[in-house]
Amino acid sequence: MSLWSHIFGEIGFRKLNALFSLLGLTLAVTVVVASQLLAEADERETRRVTRDMGFNLRLISAETDLGQFYRDGFSRNEMDSAMLDRLATHLTNNVSFNHLVGSLRREYTINGQDILLIGLSETYVAPGQGKKPMGVVIKKGTIHIGSEVARKQKKGRNDTMHLGERQFTVANDPIETGTPDDITIFTRLEDVQSVLRLEGKINEIEAIDCLCLTADQDPLAILRKEIGNILPEVQVVQMRTLADARAKQRQTREKVNQFVLPWVLVACAVWVALLAVLNVRDRRQEIGILRALGKGGGRIAGLFLGKAALLGLMASVFGAVFGTWAVLEFGPSLFPVTKKAIQANPTLAWQMVVATPVFAAFASFIPAMLAVSHDPAETLRED
Amino acid sequence: MIRCDDVTKIFRKNGSEVTSLDRFTADIGAGEFVAVRGPSGSGKTTLLLTLGGMQRPSAGLVQFSGRDLYGLSPADRAGLRSGEIGFVFQMFHLVPYLDLMGNVLLASPGKPGPAVRKRAGELLDKLGLAERVSHRPGELSAGERQRLAVARALLNRPKLILADEPTGNLDPENAAEVVRHLAEFHKTGGTVVLVTHGTTADTHADRFLHLKQGRLVAD
């Protein structure tokens, strides 16, 4: 009598017990899959939004008049680029901002065309956080030009252009964006510094907030305090609407992950364990006779752990399918901010296929040990 | 085959003590057909479970083919049960969700090969259950269930069969039939220890042990 045919036979015989275990496990898998898919959508969307819309914190000199700043689109008060380095050394997991880029922005005239010239430093990322710096990386000796610059100057990718006395190669295909980027030339910070003869100067530091602060914490006040402690000579401007929507949704989802998820898992484990205990009680006679027939504890534990693992395997398939379906079906209306980023994840489904049988076996471990330690003489005596 | 020296079993529960076997001493030889008798509560089941390595005595020595049965490791004792001892109980103790074939094959120590399946089929045939192989125990009459239990006990060609009132739930005809199968096993050289209230065993048993309050009072 092989272990598996034995297990299959028992499941078919006590259908309700198996069905309830299966339901509990399926619920656990569904919740895990759904919350994980939403988390991934959230992350994907955050990445996309950040890439599309750029940084949402702008640090400029405290002396800057905001009227001038909003009118011109940049600050006319320069700061030492050493301030960027100082801020970068404070990038850890304990601060609420990340991804620092220093820049020097000025109006500039090239062959009679008024443009915006922006020099960007490399991106500073907190250790162990960003894998890739966000935004474009500008190679040495190259510039990225806006569509209107390209049109007026009759330049395209791989053409050369002069800024001051220095020659650069156009590295991008200019595309019209409908933003000031269309009349902008981007290049490396040190190139703009030398063109404008403002060596060692920047006039802005861009950053992203961690999206981890709740609205009632007043994130801007916290950010101002954190940054002000390091750089008292700057003022912090935050693009709020963007930041708020992202932060809010992320918090909703994380609340689910941090609070609901563990409790659902614990409840499911307890449920499965209780059903296994009932199953062991139902099968005391059987355990007794298996002992009399010379079966060892391994075989008896195997009957219960194997059953749990088998139900876990089935639940992982049902749960992965059901959880994915539920998220694809209802996710977009529940989480509108990230609806475009919601998608299925086959890798996650495979992980569930491996993890759920293990989870189920763990939940049934104590009942299985109960079965093994059962004194067969007691049940065999019963008549 | 089995030697018992001063085997004593005391159950302790909530301070009260029950002595269900009291210095039981006997030597059961290979090929004997032993009937065990005694009033209810005299320790017959306790004796049988102790002989079968299912219940450790509080004191005394049980030797099986010269080996100290309770000195063996649990795994060795289980191996000995599976290979050399067959059990038959009053309540049949069949596995309800396995078919007849599955119940018989359950006795197989490993994954049953073709030879074992063939033997299981032959046993079911011999015990008049050939037509019912794919049925479940719940679909059988009491007599059929007990014959199934006998088939299961015989699968591994044991040396010893321990039967605890196997006829207790059967009408006289079925009881006689079950005892006849045990007698047949005895004729082919097997040892039988049979706990019984009835008289059907009398014609086959060649030795009677009488228990009273855990003590052997007549041999």
Ligand SMILES: Nc1ncnc2c1ncn2[C@@H]1O[C@H](COP(=O)(O)OP(=O)(O)OP(=O)(O)O)[C@@H](O)[C@H]1O
């Ligand atoms: N687990 C136990 N705990 C306490 N007492 C027990 C236990 N098992 C058996 N006994 C007691 O041991 C004594 C002998 O029991 P046993 O079952 O061996 O008797 P028996 O001769 O088989 O009786 P019957 O003919 O009714 O089956 C009885 O008094 C019983 O109550």
Ligand SMILES: [Mg+2]
């Ligand atoms: Mg009894």
